[in-house]
Amino acid sequence: MTTTAYLLTIDAHDPTGGSGQAADLATWAALGWRGTSITTALTAQNSYGVQGVQAAEVALLRNSLRTLLADGEPAAVKIGMISHAAVAEEVAQFVEARQCPVVWDPQLASADGSEPWAQAHGGGLAMRLAQRADLITANRAEASALLDLPAWEMGPPPAAWINAIRSRWLEAGAPHRAVVVKGGNAWGAHSTDWYITSSTVLPLVSRRLPRSAHGSGSVHASVCAARLAEGWSVLDAAAEAQLRAHAGIDQAIAAGPGRPNTRTDARADSDDLPWLPLPGQSEEAPPDFARLSGQIGFYPVVPDADWVLRLLEWGVCTIQLRIKEIEGAELRMQIREAVQAAREVPGTQLFINDHWREAIEAGAYGVHLGQDDVHTADLPAIHTAGLRLGLSTHTPAEIARAHALRPSYIALGPVFPTTLKAMPYRPLGLERLTQWRQWLSPRYPVVAIGGISLGQMSAVRATGVSGAAVVSAVTQAVNPRLAVREALHIWPACADEAVAQAMV
Numbered sequence: 098m099t100t101t102a103y104l105l106t107i108d109a110h111d112p113t114g115g116s117g118q119a120a121d122l123a124t125w126a127a128l129g130w131r132g133t134s135i136t137t138a139l140t141a142q143n144s145y146g147v148q149g150v151q152a153a154e155v156a157l158l159r160n161s162l163r164t165l166l167a168d169g170e171p172a173a174v175k176i177g178m179i180s181h182a183a184v185a186e187e188v189a190q191f192v193e194a195r196q197c198p199v200v201w202d203p204q205l206a207s208a209d210g211s212e213p214w215a216q217a218h219g220g221g222l223a224m225r226l227a228q229r230a231d232l233i234t235a236n237r238a239e240a241s242a243l244l245d246l247p248a249w250e251m252g253p254p255p256a257a258w259i260n261a262i263r264s265r266w267l268e269a270g271a272p273h274r275a276v277v278v279k280g281g282n283a284w285g286a287h288s289t290d291w292y293i294t295s296s297t298v299l300p301l302v303s304r305r306l307p308r309s310a311h312g313s314g315s316v317h318a319s320v321c322a323a324r325l326a327e328g329w330s331v332l333d334a335a336a337e338a339q340l341r342a343h344a345g346i347d348q349a350i351a352a353g354p355g356r357p358n359t360r361t362d363a364r365a366d367s368d369d370l371p372w373l374p375l376p377g378q379s380e381e382a383p384p385d386f387a388r389l390s391g392q393i394g395f396y397p398v399v400p401d402a403d404w405v406l407r408l409l410e411w412g413v414c415t416i417q418l419r420i421k422e423i424e425g426a427e428l429r430m431q432i433r434e435a436v437q438a439a440r441e442v443p444g445t446q447l448f449i450n451d452h453w454r455e456a457i458e459a460g461a462y463g464v465h466l467g468q469d470d471v472h473t474a475d476l477p478a479i480h481t482a483g484l485r486l487g488l489s490t491h492t493p494a495e496i497a498r499a500h501a502l503r504p505s506y507i508a509l510g511p512v513f514p515t516t517l518k519a520m521p522y523r524p525l526g527l528e529r530l531t532q533w534r535q536w537l538s539p540r541y542p543v544v545a546i547g548g549i550s551l552g553q554m555s556a557v558r559a560t561g562v563s564g565a566a567v568v569s570a571v572t573q574a575v576n577p578r579l580a581v582r583e584a585l586h587i588w589p590a591c592a593d594e595a596v597a598q599a600m601v
């Protein structure tokens with residue numbers, strides 16, 4: 098029997114279960130991970146906060162770490178509260194000898210001041226933890242105390258913060274290393290986490306909740322550790338962690354008369370989504386793109402206007418024209434022809450892939466764009482012209498980017514391996530599709546795409562998505578007419594009122 102992979106939290110024991118190792122273990126259980134824990138300190142606390150801290154005995158800590166390792170290496174380590182220099186030294190030595198991802202979530206807490214923070218993190222110890230960590234998740238107070246930085250009230254991180262974070266925490270590290278400075282304890286309508294690497298500064302913006310909750314930092318950091326262990330990028334891990342922490346605070350559990358505990362297994366939805374504005378875009382979300390007028394269902398994606406005409410004849414209502422390798426007058430003509438034909442069939446939702454200028458010119462129903470396209474397309478022009486917008490997404494950070502643009506629908510893919518084009522993403526599978534679809538609900542209709550055959554369409558539909566976009570299942574079918582008939586039988590759409598009336 099092989100050992101089940103495990104995550105390790107090196108953190109304090111919180112008797113309320115709301116933070117520290119208890120919260121990490123519960124979060125990991127909710128994510129399907131086996132968690133293990135090594136105790137850095139015992140705390141006396143309740144819903145009013147920490148009343149006392151007793152650092153772990155160092156020989157026992159060392160023995161615990163060594164003993165645990167005999168079962169195998171952890172898949173990732175999360176470090177939390179360390180309130181004594183000797184404990185910090187032991188933990189630093191331990192993580193320096195590991196190969197796996199390390200997340201460090203520094204804690205200022207030693208509420209009664211009995212174990213001075215400076216002692217535990219002084220003498221270069223904090224620097225050693227920082228330089229080994231793949232990700233440091235600190236709120237502003239923690240980062241300010243550790244790096245001796247001036248207060249930062251509003252807006253993006255000041256240059257002094259970025260310089261200090263880069264020169265002291267990131268410079269020595271690999272390029273994927275990052276710091277997330279969390280915005281939960283700042284002010285304003287939004288709570289913005291700042292993702293900082295040696296070359297990037299990106300805001301992840303959330304709707305500020307009217308309350309805080311105990312343990313949200315632990316939930317955030319433990320989600321990050323799990324996702325780094327699974328090979329997700331730090332930005333993707335941070336985006337999902339922010340979503341889950343937001344949901345956990347929103348659904349916090351009363352633990353007494355004081356602060357509630359962050360819920361570790363909260364069900365996130367679109368109110369919890371962080372958004373990642375485009376460079377130069379304000380934190381304020383833009384106005385929503387127009388809503389879809391009908392349901393989506395079976396959504397063929399086809400390479401030319403002739404295909405669109407055929408699909409209209411066969412009763413398909415939501416269609417995408419995805420023309421590659423044609424330009425100029427021929428491109429414009431095909432788009433115009435398809436748009437004109439679609440307009441003659443009430444209830445048709447025809448999206449034009451990539452070619453947003455030609456789509457506006459032709460008065461199309463909508464445009465579908467990829468992640469790279471949103472940097473160059475004139476999104477306000479598409480919005481002003483009244484076109485719907487569909488966006489491709491493949492990761493939590495891409496979902497956050499899409500949410501910053503408030504499109505009409507969001508596509509998730511590739512659900513299964515696709516042969517249509519090379520994709521640098523691993524397939525989502527149905528479980529992740531179900532999960533991410535929940536994150537996007539109720540705000541966004543979700544379209545599943547990638548490797549979907551007719552045989553898989555019922556299972557895809559059962560995940561709760563609004564539609565399934567397919568290329569090969571139609572264009573490569575031996576008998577496309579029959580394939581379309583079967584697909585419409587599995588997933589009829591056009592429940593649009595206009596169509597329903599036209600059919601009476």
Ligand SMILES: Cc1ncc(COP(=O)(O)OP(=O)(O)O)c(N)n1
Nearest residue numbers: 450465466467468489508544546566
């Ligand atoms: C419904 C739907 N989802 C995703 C895509 C992919 O769009 P994009 O990322 O722009 O890639 P190309 O299709 O242009 O290769 C799509 N077309 N439709």
Ligand SMILES: Cc1nc(C(=O)O)sc1CCOP(=O)(O)O
Nearest residue numbers: 510511515517547548567568569
């Ligand atoms: C064009 C495209 N975009 C994808 C995404 O995940 O964004 S998957 C994909 C290919 C869809 O073709 P088929 O149905 O033949 O697999």
Ligand SMILES: [Mg+2]
Nearest residue numbers: 450451466467
């Ligand atoms: Mg495209």
